[in-house]
């Protein structure tokens with residue numbers, strides 16, 4: 001009798017483990033699928049890594065500046081006229097505009113780029129290889145001048161290839177926004193415009 005009960009309990013426990021394992025497997029499926037979708041993974045990385053903070057223009061809300069998602073990731077707004085940046089003084093070396101889309105410091109003046117896939121003003125003409133190279137080397141378009149602060153390219157460079165590709169896939173999926181970001185002013189070099 002005892003043996004029978006034990007055998008029965010073993011069978012029940014075994015069956016529940018099997019059901020648990022099976023249902024875990026089932027409930028894991030959508031999570032795995034979401035993880036593998038590069039666009040969704042890229043959206044997640046862009047929002048958690050703070051890309052919007054600098055690359056999305058802001059609008060003033062009741063509690064201060066808010067992301068203007070109608071212009072998501074389109075960079076420093078073209079045509080916004082700024083006075084010259086204040087000179088760095090003492091320990092205060094870097095300055096940003098209220099919307100964080102223009103920065104000045106010992107490196108000069110930099111403007112977060114248009115990350116939407118607009119052909120002429122954004123990442124439209126960038127291949128995946130160009131994007132990966134820029135983020136891995138910290139060189140503009142992966143080949144020329146150094147990418148200026150405060151672009152945290154080192155953080156992006158610490159992602160694995162699959163994640164960098166996901167960033168690219170998500171940015172390519174955005175609606176293209178025509179917005180020409182000014183050329184940076186590089187300290188020690190004459191300004192291109194003005």
Ligand code: HEC
Pocket residue numbers: 045046049050051052053054055103110111112113115134139140141142146147148149150151152156167184
């Ligand atoms: C703290 C502000 C800041 C944050 C956060 C930020 N960026 Fe930038 N980003 C910039 C600035 C400023 C530039 C322009 C730098 C220049 O002109 O050299 C830039 C330029 C770029 C460029 C163009 C690089 C090139 O080759 O010229 C890409 C691509 C880019 N950012 C992607 C991203 C992504 C993806 C994220 C989020 C993981 C991100 N940025 C987060 C400030 C930022």
